[in-house]
Amino acid sequence: MAFVAAFFLLISSALYAQDSDKKMDALFLNLSQVTLGPVSSNEEKKAIDTVDLEQSQITRAMLKEVYRSAYDLYKKGDFAGAKRLTAQILTIDPDYQDAQILQDAAINLKGSPRPLFAEHKLSVDKFDEGMEFYREGRLVEAENRFKEVVQLSPYNIKAKFWLKKCRFKLAHEHFVRGRIFYQKRQYKEALDQWYSALVLNPRYPHLQEAIQRVEMQQKNRDMNKKLEAALTLYGEGQTDEALKILDQILSYEPSNGKVRSLMGQIRSEMANQHVVAGRDLYRQGHFNQAIAQWKQATDYGYDTESADQLIAQAKDAIVKRHQELKAEEKSALKRRQEAIAAAKKRAERKKEKEKAAQTASVSASSQTAQTSSTPPLQTAAVSEEDKKASKQHYLLGVQYYMQHNYEQAKNEWILAKKYDPENSDAAAGLEKIDQIYNKGGL
Numbered sequence: 352m353a354f355v356a357a358f359f360l361l362i363s364s365a366l367y368a369q370d371s372d373k374k375m376d377a378l379f380l381n382l383s384q385v386t387l388g389p390v391s392s393n394e395e396k397k398a399i400d401t402v403d404l405e406q407s408q409i410t411r412a413m414l415k416e417v418y419r420s421a422y423d424l425y426k427k428g429d430f431a432g433a434k435r436l437t438a439q440i441l442t443i444d445p446d447y448q449d450a451q452i453l454q455d456a457a458i459n460l461k462g463s464p465r466p467l468f469a470e471h472k473l474s475v476d477k478f479d480e481g482m483e484f485y486r487e488g489r490l491v492e493a494e495n496r497f498k499e500v501v502q503l504s505p506y507n508i509k510a511k512f513w514l515k516k517c518r519f520k521l522a523h524e525h526f527v528r529g530r531i532f533y534q535k536r537q538y539k540e541a542l543d544q545w546y547s548a549l550v551l552n553p554r555y556p557h558l559q560e561a562i563q564r565v566e567m568q569q570k571n572r573d574m575n576k577k578l579e580a581a582l583t584l585y586g587e588g589q590t591d592e593a594l595k596i597l598d599q600i601l602s603y604e605p606s607n608g609k610v611r612s613l614m615g616q617i618r619s620e621m622a623n624q625h626v627v628a629g630r631d632l633y634r635q636g637h638f639n640q641a642i643a644q645w646k647q648a649t650d651y652g653y654d655t656e657s658a659d660q661l662i663a664q665a666k667d668a669i670v671k672r673h674q675e676l677k678a679e680e681k682s683a684l685k686r687r688q689e690a691i692a693a694a695k696k697r698a699e700r701k702k703e704k705e706k707a708a709q710t711a712s713v714s715a716s717s718q719t720a721q722t723s724s725t726p727p728l729q730t731a732a733v734s735e736e737d738k739k740a741s742k743q744h745y746l747l748g749v750q751y752y753m754q755h756n757y758e759q760a761k762n763e764w765i766l767a768k769k770y771d772p773e774n775s776d777a778a779a780g781l782e783k784i785d786q787i788y789n790k791g792g793l
Contacts, residue, residue: 414440418450434458452502474504481513490521494551522552529561538569574600578610585613590621615652622653629661638665638672704744707769708762733771741771748780757784 421436437454440447459473481496497514500507529544545562548555577596584593597614601607629644642665645658733741748763761784767777 410443414444414447414450418447418453421450421453430456430458449502452499456499456503474500474507474510477503478507478510478513481510481517485513485517490517490524493517494521518551519555522548522555522558525551526555526558526561533561533565538565538572541565542569570603574604574607578613581613585617590617593617618651622648622651625651626653626658626661633661633665633668636672638669641665704766705762708766733773737770738774741767741769741774741777744770745774745777745780748777752780752783757787760784 417436417440421433421440424430424432424436434454437450440450441454444450456473477496478500481493481500484490484493484496494514494517497510497517500510501514504510525544525548529541529548532538532541532544542562542565545558545565548558549562552558577600581593581596581600584590584596594614594617597610597617600610601614604610625644625648629641629648632638632641632644642662645653645661645665649655649658744763744767748760748767751757751760751763761781764777764780764784767774768781771777
């Protein structure tokens with residue numbers, strides 16, 4: 352937007368001598384009323400920065416043209432016009448010193464009945480004031496006054512001579528101060544002084560060589576401090592932070608062999624740490640985490656082929672684990688199915704036994720009588736499984752008997768006798784049940 356303001360200002364300055372004040376005022380653009388508005392994204396900010404950078408040089412060139420127009424008005428005695436143009440210049444660039452000097456002069460001379468005489472007197476007064484400052488040793492103030500005179504009277508040879516002499520002395524003072532700071536190894540302060548001397552007198556003897564030498568020394572000092580910081584972080588185990596600092600050093604000194612060697616050592620150590628950590632995780636069965644560690648090792652320079660072999664081994668282990676889990680799930684499913692079938696079979700057998708027990712309870716009395724009157728029949732040998740089942744039914748009958756559930760106890764003992772006719776305990780239990788029945792205890 353400063354570019355736009357300068358453009359309109361340039362047009363207005365060119366038309367000033369031809370048009371009225373109203374037309375000129377209409378052409379002036381008040382920069383304080385022009386804004387860019389909110390910037391919505393980083394891309395827009397970058398675009399604006401690029402445009403500003405390209406336009407800044409154009410804006411400065413335009414302001415110089417406007418300043419020349421203002422100076423022409425000043426030399427013609429049109430101090431009001433010069434004041435107006437310089438005010439607009441300072442609105443766009445408040446640091447434009449030449450415009451400030453010209454504006455101050457225009458303000459001092461405005462309304463003078465003899466403008467040319469007043470202009471000459473202003474230059475003479477400023478020159479005399481500068482000489483007074485110079486004799487008092489107030490070189491900065493003297494330099495400012497001589498500069499104002501030269502600005503207002505470019506052909507004033509005497510003012511130019513004393514301005515150059517004043518600047519040489521100021522440059523010498525800055526050079527001496529810089530040398531004192533340099534002897535104290537205060538390189539930054541020394542450079543500040545010598546930069547100031549360079550602005551005042553670019554041809555000061557040996558100044559540029561001194562600046563180049565100290566800049567190199569300052570750079571080496573900064574690099575050494577960074578290197579020390581990197582070594583400290585490395586010693587504290589903060590290797591990533593140390594590597595970042597070393598990268599910064601190499602961006603300034605790509606050929607620094609010492610830094611490159613240290614970086615190689617740190618990266619190699621970090622790579623080995625990740626490889627070892629990956630192997631530990633692999634042995635613990637954490638294959639995915641092991642793969643992540645080996646990939647990080649390659650980021651620090653570990654051999655890619657070796658890392659790929661380790662990663663492939665871990666992936667094979669993952670596939671094998673999936674197969675084992677799948678087989679285990681299949682085996683577990685089979686076991687569950689077999690358990691369900693066995694439970695179903697036991698339930699059916701139990702149901703059959705309960706049915707047999709009910710049938711046996713109905714004919715228990717007649718069976719007992721037949722047993723006492725009829726000689727025992729020859730029975731086949733009882734298997735161990737039947738003996739075990741007979742014993743279990745007997746024990747269940749005892750539990751029912753202790754609970755005074757004689758009917759259920761009788762049924763269990765009948766089943767016990769059915770599995771093992773020679774189970775004397777079950778037979779004795781049935782006799783007790785019969786005695787209870789005969790006595791009317793139920």
